[in-house]
Amino acid sequence: MRFIRLIFIALLALILVGVALANREMVTLSLFPAGFGQFLGGTWSLAVPLFVVIFGAFALGMLAGLLWEWMREANYRREARLRHDEVARLESEMGHLRERHAAPRDDVLAILDEPSNRRPAAARVPSHAGTTPAQLPAAR
Incomplete structure (x- = not known):
């Protein structure tokens, strides 16, 4: 099982490296639509490689799904x-x-657990001629 897990992680790493190498060109990410950032002052954009955008979007999607399920449950x-x-x-x-x-x-x-000398006479077991009453084993 450990070997299969290591193979899976290695394949996933190869695929991610391949995606990163294939998408190295720079893209501009803007926080606001064109022209709106000027009203707030400054540039609200960032130039990053495309694979960073892809991996970031994937990570944000996973985080949103995790949060959604945590709240649902x-x-x-x-x-x-x-x-x-x-x-x-x-x-x-x-x-x-x-x-x-x-x-x-x-x-x-x-x-039955009460000693015979403390029992009333009517409750005592009569002894028959030639027989003895059954004795209970002593408590352990």
Whole structure:
């Protein structure tokens, strides 16, 4: 992939150098229409090679397109930022809830985890003759 990219850059450089060599004649760029610059005083024109005009126009077109797309997609960036903030808030809230309720318990698990001497007599498991009640494994 790197080799293909280098070939592409080399070809692009050759084409740009070829365009620059083919368009070396000088042209005059005027900021205002003929005669209007005289009212403002001075000469509002510049003599540059034609390839500078071509490359400058290309660069200005790219810059205008970039600016246009950046402004067009501003609402998508704003929406993404709002969604990102909402997700961060919800993740933070979920983390706080996990910390506060680190050991979620339901009523049955609470009864089983409670030591047998603290349970009321009706809640104790009766021992049948010759059998022992099932023991839960110790908490780790």
